[in-house]
Amino acid sequence: MNSYIPYNFMFLLLTMLGTIFSISSSHWIGVWAGLEINLLGFIPMLVYGGTTLEVESGVKYFIIQSMGSGILLTGSLLISITALSWANFGSLLSTNYLSSHLYQSETNLYGILVLISLLIKVGLTPFHFWLPSVMSGLSWLSVLLLASWQKIAPLILILMVVSKYSSMLMACCAAASVVGGIGGLNQTQLRSLMAYSSINHLGWMVAGSIYNVASMVIYFAIYFLISVFLFYYLWIKEKSQTRQLSTSSFRSTNEKLVFSTLILSLGGLPPLLGFVGKWLILTELFNIEPLILMFLILGSLISLFYYLLLFFSYFFSNNSKITEMSMKNYTSMTVSMYFIVASISMNFSGPIMILWLPSLIL
Incomplete structure (x- = not known):
């Protein structure tokens, strides 16, 4: 837009x-x-x-x-x-x-x-x-x-x-996590892939809101922050297909590092920032709804699998090597250093958030 x-x-x-x-x-x-x-x-x-x-x-x-x-x-x-x-x-x-x-x-x-x-x-x-x-x-x-x-x-x-229909909502959350994970496995369009990822994250948000509203707010804030960086990056790179990630559009190691941390953080890989929201909800539901939590974790693991597929499809691609001359011609399209530093710093703040957020919520 x-x-x-x-x-x-x-x-x-x-x-x-x-x-x-x-x-x-x-x-x-x-x-x-x-x-x-x-x-x-x-x-x-x-x-x-x-x-x-x-x-x-x-x-x-x-x-x-x-x-x-x-x-x-x-x-x-x-x-x-x-x-x-x-x-x-x-x-x-x-x-x-x-x-x-x-x-x-x-x-x-x-x-x-x-x-x-x-x-x-x-x-x-x-x-x-x-x-x-x-x-x-x-x-x-x-x-x-x-x-x-x-x-x-x-x-x-x-x-x-939520207090009147908690059982119904819990069942919907478990189904959303699994559907969001399985539905994204065979997607070739990045936007459709992000849609199924959104369904998966939505299941975690609603499940967290049933017993602690603060965890849902924190999860949504983290998801929104990661999405802003990731979607902006895909927007300026003009990517719409997963097969485009293996081309020579990532012009430097820094850009590869940015995209890898964003995509893995959105998938909830510890200890990145995206894992913090899942960790908060996991600790709350562990003794209350272990069966529902099992389905949530299953869907999250499946979604992390196709995020890892995206990661390997471009990070180890042979087509990403370019010459110094083509690098100079591409300077107008590269991502700024401020964006790179902010993105990487944000995603690697996960361990600090894990230690700090429990005292804030309690």
Whole structure:
């Protein structure tokens, strides 16, 4: 995406305002309105280029999000009819609206519709089917926004219902981790690969939020930070296929080191920064949900396998050797030294974070 197009800032601001309005609302009608504002701001950024793939991905995203909004509005309307209030679950559970057993059973049933709509919007298994297809046709900046900022509102809204449907969410998290790992094995497009990686990470985030919200926030912050560096790097290198990683686009050992640390950190290889979030959630679920944790670890190991395949496909490629003359001709496209130092320093701060974060959370 060309960030210098003037109207991009306006639509980006509208997207952010919609998210903030949604998560700060105490009524479901406000939540729905905020999500719609967010959608109206994000769609133009998806299709601004006018290419066939971008338009196709934008239409798919619009249809899926509209379906999720419709289910959310239906579920919240049924809850309001039953409880005589538009208040969201955070407010309902602290009042006497649900004192009747009949109201409790009906509200729980309607709450499942609300939960399904949020799972559709965020792309958590078993409603993940749209995410790889949409991401495969977008620009790298749109992929970054879809994988990070667009998850904030649904994740925070899921926290409102996590206490009522923790068992269901745990099953979805375990399935998401495995699906995200297996789905990325045979991918040849980097954007689709990152989509399945996002599904895998999403399973860890939601699983961590069930017992400790702070761990989910830390995990999301780490995932967002690594994604910014990685997607920016792939953006300036103009990479879209995994086979392109074995060509002579990595012009120096420093660039190889940057990409290797980013890709392995995103896969959660210890002791890099990406392992810190997994380590926090692992210590919390070890005694509480060992079975679910086993599936989470399994999916993470599978995803780390295809990250290692990417690593070996370019790091030991014979095509990456170039002459000094071609290196001089490429100086305008090389990554700045500031980016290299910041990226490597960030990823190798994992051991420090592991020692410091437990005292911060506790």
